[in-house]
Structure formats: structure tokens, C-alpha cells
Amino acid sequence: MSWYQPHLRMSFDLIERSGITQSDQIVDVGGGASTLVDDLLDCGYHNITILDISSKAIDISKARLGSRANGIHWIVDDVLQAPLEHGGYQLWHDRAVLHFLTNAESRRAYVTQVRNAVAPGGSVVIATFALDGPSKCSGLEVSRYSPEALLAEFGPGFRLIESHSESHRTPPGAVQSFLYCLLSFEGLNSAG
Ligand SMILES: C[S@@+](CC[C@H](N)C(=O)[O-])C[C@H]1O[C@@H](n2cnc3c(N)ncnc32)[C@H](O)[C@@H]1O
Numbered sequence: 001m002s003w004y005q006p007h008l009r010m011s012f013d014l015i016e017r018s019g020i021t022q023s024d025q026i027v028d029v030g031g032g033a034s035t036l037v038d039d040l041l042d043c044g045y046h047n048i049t050i051l052d053i054s055s056k057a058i059d060i061s062k063a064r065l066g067s068r069a070n071g072i073h074w075i076v077d078d079v080l081q082a083p084l085e086h087g088g089y090q091l092w093h094d095r096a097v098l099h100f101l102t103n104a105e106s107r108r109a110y111v112t113q114v115r116n117a118v119a120p121g122g123s124v125v126i127a128t129f130a131l132d133g134p135s136k137c138s139g140l141e142v143s144r145y146s147p148e149a150l151l152a153e154f155g156p157g158f159r160l161i162e163s164h165s166e167s168h169r170t171p172p173g174a175v176q177s178f179l180y181c182l183l184s185f186e187g188l189n190s191a192g
Contacts, residue, residue, distance in 0.1 A: 002137060002170040003096045008036045010166050011095055011125055014182045015040070017162070018123035023047060024090035027117065029079045030097035032057025041068055049073040049089070051082055080109040084117040092118050095127035099142040107143075111154055120187030124158070126150060130165055130179040150181050158183045 020026070022044040028036055032052030040048055048071075052058050055076045062069040075082055079097060092114055101107045114124060129137070129144045136142060145153070147163035166178040 002172075002174070002176065003168070004171055005168065006035060007039060008034060008095055008127075010164060010178075010180045011036055011093060011127060012039050014125045014162070014164075014180060015091060015093060015123075016043075018091055018125065018182060018184075020045075020090050020123065025049070025088055026091045026093065027051060027084070027089045029092065029094040031061075031093070033060040034095070035061075035064070036093065036095075037061060037072060038065065038068075041065075041071075046071060049075060051075040051077060051079060051084075053078050079113060080106060082113070084113060086116055087119040089117050090119055090122040092122070092124045094125070096137075098126055099128035099144065100137070100140060102141050102143050107153060114154070114185070115157065115188060118185045120185060122185050123161075124154070124183040124185060125180070126183070127166075127178055127180045130177040133177040133179075145179050147179065147181055150179065151183065154183060157186050157188060159186060 025047045026045060027049040029051050031050040032054050037048055037050055050072055058074050058076060098110060101110055129142050131144050131146050133144050147160055151160045161182040161184055163181045168176045168178050170176060
């Protein structure tokens with residue numbers, strides 16, 4: 001739970017700055033227990049998919065949202081293999097999932113999913129541990145990123161719009177360095 005934030009303020013600000021409309025389709029990967037969905041609903045976004053490998057995490061949000069949960073599309077699945085609609089999303093959000101993918105094959109599968117699911121002209125907001133962030137989280141090895149390394153991970157077709165660092169204070173009081181990037185997806189045929 002070291003990554004826990006009561007509100008994903010930086011993610012939310014980048015989503016707002018991506019230029020999506022309130023009707024656009026948003027997918028929050030690993031968003032199970034996160035309150036980002038509450039803040040998106042409060043601001044009028046209403047086409048929201050939450051994908052998480054953990055049904056327990058999703059149940060926490062369903063319980064918190066009450067009847068508002070009925071308007072959310074919930075998917076319990078692994079992001080690396082979930083059958084997501086081709087070009088179905090204008091915005092992909094992930095805070096603290098990608099950095100757990102420490103082998104190249106998993107990262108390639110992740111990027112393939114993003115390329116398939118995000119509509120050309122859509123946006124991707126990713127939050128990972130920064131280069132000076134922790135090398136382990138919840139006992140697991142993590143990958144750490146600079147903005148350039150993150151862009152390189154996504155490859156051709158993506159453009160870096162903005163990046164920000166955040167010193168995240170964990171519930172026990174330690175500080176973790178996060179990197180937030182807003183990327184645009186130009187499309188499969190773009191040379192990037
Ligand atoms: C570190 S937590 C971050 C939660 C939230 N995004 C936040 O920033 O507060 C990671 C979440 O991703 C989920 N997760 C981990 N691996 C996943 C995968 N391969 N596919 C989908 N969800 C995954 C976990 O169940 C957990 O809810």
C-alpha cells in the first residue's frame with residue numbers, strides 16, 4: 001500500500017490537460033481500489049472502464065461508490081491479455097502497474113495492448129517510479145523510468161507531451177519519487 005494516495009491529483013490534472021471530453025472513453029488500468037474514478041465521475045466523465053487483475057481491489061471501489069458503481073464498466077483481468085476493444089479508448093491511465101513489469105516480453109505485451117486499445121489521436125497517462133525512486137515495491141522488483149526511457153518503451157507512434165516528477169509520501173512517511181508522463185498516440189502508421 002506504499003503507493004496509496006487518497007486522490008490521484010497529478011494523474012487527474014494530466015487527464016484534464018489531455019483535452020478529452022467528458023463523453024470520451026477512459027480506461028484506468030490497475031485502478032481497482034483507486035479513488036480516481038470518484039474524481040472523474042464528480043467532474044462529469046461518465047464513460048469509464050476500470051481494469052484490475054484483483055477482484056478484491058475492484059470490490060473496494062464498488063462498495064465505496066455505491067449506486068454510482070453501476071455506471072462503470074468493470075473488468076477483472078490481466079492487462080497483458082484482457083480483450084480490449086480495438087481503438088475503444090481516448091484515454092489510457094496507469095499509475096503503478098507498468099513499473100512492476102520487469103521483463104521485456106511483458107512490457108512488449110503491455111505496449112501492444114495500449115496500441116490496440118487507444119484510438120489514434122488518443123492519450124496515455126502513465127505514472128511509474130522515477131530513476132531515483134525505489135528499486136522494489138511490496139517486495140517486488142520494479143523498473144524505473146526517465147521520460148525518455150518511458151517514451152522509448154512505447155516506441156513509434158507515441159509523442160511525449162509533458163512529464164512531471166512527484167515526491168510521494170507513503171502512509172508510513174517515506175518519500176518515493178514518481179514520474180508522470182502524458183503521451184499522445186498518433187496511430188499505428190505514424191513514424192513517431
Ligand atoms: C500499486 S497498485 C496501484 C493502484 C492505483 N493505480 C493507484 O495508483 O492508487 C497496482 C494495482 O494494479 C493491479 N494490477 C497489478 N498487476 C496487474 C495486471 N497485470 N493487470 C491488471 N491489474 C494489475 C493490482 O491489483 C493493484 O490494484
